[in-house]
Amino acid sequence: MSAWIAAAGQALLIALLAPIVTGVTRAVRARLEGRAGGRIAQPWRDIRKLLRKPPTSPEGAGVFFSAAPVVLMSTSLLIAATVPFVSTAGIAGSADLIVVVGLLLLGTVALALAGLDTGTAFGGMGSSREMTIAALVEPTLLLAVFALSTRVGTTNLGVIVAAGASDPAAVFTPASLLAFAALAIATLAETARIPVDNPSTHLELTMVHEAMILEYSGRDLALVEWASAMRLAILLGLLANLFAPWGVATGTTWTAVVIAAAVLTVKMCGLATLLAAAEVYAAKLRLFRVPELLAGSFAMALLAVLTSYILA
Amino acid sequence: MGLTRKILKTGRVAEPAARAGEVLPKAAGLSGSVQVRHVDAGSCNGCEIEIGQAFSPVYDAERHGARLVASPRHADVLTVTGPVTVNMAGPLRKTFEAMPEPRIVVAIGDCAKDCGMFAAGHGVTGPVSDVVPVDVHVAGCPPEPARIVAALRGLTGR
Numbered sequence: 001m002s003a004w005i006a007a008a009g010q011a012l013l014i015a016l017l018a019p020i021v022t023g024v025t026r027a028v029r030a031r032l033e034g035r036a037g038g039r040i041a042q043p044w045r046d047i048r049k050l051l052r053k054p055p056t057s058p059e060g061a062g063v064f065f066s067a068a069p070v071v072l073m074s075t076s077l078l079i080a081a082t083v084p085f086v087s088t089a090g091i092a093g094s095a096d097l098i099v100v101v102g103l104l105l106l107g108t109v110a111l112a113l114a115g116l117d118t119g120t121a122f123g124g125m126g127s128s129r130e131m132t133i134a135a136l137v138e139p140t141l142l143l144a145v146f147a148l149s150t151r152v153g154t155t156n157l158g159v160i161v162a163a164g165a166s167d168p169a170a171v172f173t174p175a176s177l178l179a180f181a182a183l184a185i186a187t188l189a190e191t192a193r194i195p196v197d198n199p200s201t202h203l204e205l206t207m208v209h210e211a212m213i214l215e216y217s218g219r220d221l222a223l224v225e226w227a228s229a230m231r232l233a234i235l236l237g238l239l240a241n242l243f244a245p246w247g248v249a250t251g252t253t254w255t256a257v258v259i260a261a262a263v264l265t266v267k268m269c270g271l272a273t274l275l276a277a278a279e280v281y282a283a284k285l286r287l288f289r290v291p292e293l294l295a296g297s298f299a300m301a302l303l304a305v306l307t308s309y310i311l312a
Numbered sequence: 313m314g315l316t317r318k319i320l321k322t323g324r325v326a327e328p329a330a331r332a333g334e335v336l337p338k339a340a341g342l343s344g345s346v347q348v349r350h351v352d353a354g355s356c357n358g359c360e361i362e363i364g365q366a367f368s369p370v371y372d373a374e375r376h377g378a379r380l381v382a383s384p385r386h387a388d389v390l391t392v393t394g395p396v397t398v399n400m401a402g403p404l405r406k407t408f409e410a411m412p413e414p415r416i417v418v419a420i421g422d423c424a425k426d427c428g429m430f431a432a433g434h435g436v437t438g439p440v441s442d443v444v445p446v447d448v449h450v451a452g453c454p455p456e457p458a459r460i461v462a463a464l465r466g467l468t469g470r
Contacts, residue, residue: 034325036375045345045377049388052341056385056412202382210382217385217412281315 003090006252007081013261014080018233019043019226021272028276043229050222058118058215068114069216069223075107076230085237086260087249088162097145097155101138104190107227108134115212122204126211129287133196133208136294137189140301144183147175147304148242157238164245171245174311178304180243185297187239191232193275195285195293206284233268236275240267326372332465338447339416339467342388346378346468349387349411353404353440354430355394358454359421363391365457366464373461377468384410389467391418392444395427396437408444418463419446422453 023040030037039045057065082095108130115127149155151170152163164171189196192209201207204214213224241248247263249256285293339346352360366373367380381387384407396404408415419440422428430436440446450463 030374032319033369034322035369035372036324036326037372038374038377042345042377045343046347049342049345053412056410202380204382207382214383215385221386280319
């Protein structure tokens with residue numbers, strides 16, 4: 001199988017799977033709250049309907065507003081294609097940690113600029129909050145994976161995951177435990193989940209992610225929601241493959257790839273279930289307490305790096 | 313631990329699904345996904361309490377594919393309650409205009425239809441249909457949550 005076809009297939013898999021992962025989190029949450037809840041495929045129905053509706057543009061909005069959904073979607077697709085989710089062979093070799101974090105940040109910045117571009121009070125407020133959070137989250141993302149990269153001596157995600165897949169027991173060190181905790185908190189912040197942001201809030205004053213996309217509608221909104229779901233799936237997949245690297249294919253034979261894709265689906269849905277269950281027990285943090293949480297996760301990531309040098 | 317015990321003990325509080333309403337032909341393109349934006353155009357808040365109940369765990373309109381959203385730009389359906397007051401006529405019209413096509417208006421409660429007991433009040437402009445075109449009307453003062461859910465099911469088709 002050609003490496004490029006494999007990469008395109010992986011991007012397609014993540015794109016198709018992402019709304020389902022969001023649907024799983026909503027379904028689990030609904031079940032724990034005693035509700036019947038929507039179907040797991042409901043996010044797909046929402047996206048399908050939105051794609052059919054024409055977008056509207058607020059008065060005076062410029063190129064940043066119209067470009068952000070495309071930038072967000074293309075960065076998400078690029079990450080989904082290159083990061084070793086299914087197989088560590090192929091173009092996964094070009095998935096460098098710093099590039100991946102940079103692409104994630106590019107999407108975040110594009111959306112924050114779009115929020116400012118609308119000229120509404122809530123859009124600007126959401127953007128300023130998102131930048132505050134992003135400035136604290138990106139270093140944590142970088143450091144947490146650095147702790148894992150010291151074991152193999154490279155920041156290439158393909159090599160890190162391949163090393164884990166060939167010897168999964170070696171992954172469980174004190175350093176990787178700390179790195180996992182740090183990366184999990186960074187994932188919550190990056191994907192706008194409780195306790196940093198509430199994905200189902202209607203109160204403009206508590207919004208972060210939602211405040212930036214208030215002015216989007218139709219196809220543009222579909223792209224933003226789809227890409228946001230993909231970012232959640234990407235970070236959950238990254239967590240799963242870095243800290244539970246079982247089932248990741250090391251070659252590109254059809255059987256290995258199909259099994260790896262199935263295992264990835266199960267791992268992602270499992271993590272989504274855990275995430276939703278944890279959210280039921282947690283309340284959203286007051287905005288001024290969020291930096292404390294993120295500073296804590298950064299400290300854990302730093303300790304993880306130190307530990308990986310001292311104990312290795 | 314307290315919360316875990318409560319979750320296990322409470323179980324599912326959602327009641328069996330209410331009867332479905334008639335399916336509106338205009339809503340066929342929404343195919344099972346309806347985002348709702350609500351505007352209180354001057355209601356006594358009785359209808360708001362019932363709408364809140366329609367989306368509560370007991371009646372759970374979300375299982376039929378309806379969801380309340382924070383922005384008219386995200387919405388397919390506008391729910392309006394109350395007689396439209398002079399001060400709310402403008403914001404109601406603006407909210408309607410901010411929604412992308414196709415847009416459906418659901419007037420909820422008797423006041424939204426004929427101003428109810430507020431008819432001829434000095435601050436009242438008129439019923440909702442004087443300001444924005446109404447597609448569906450839910451009768452009642454206030455309407456039961458089950459009727460609101462039935463009307464929403466008529467839009468989602470599920």
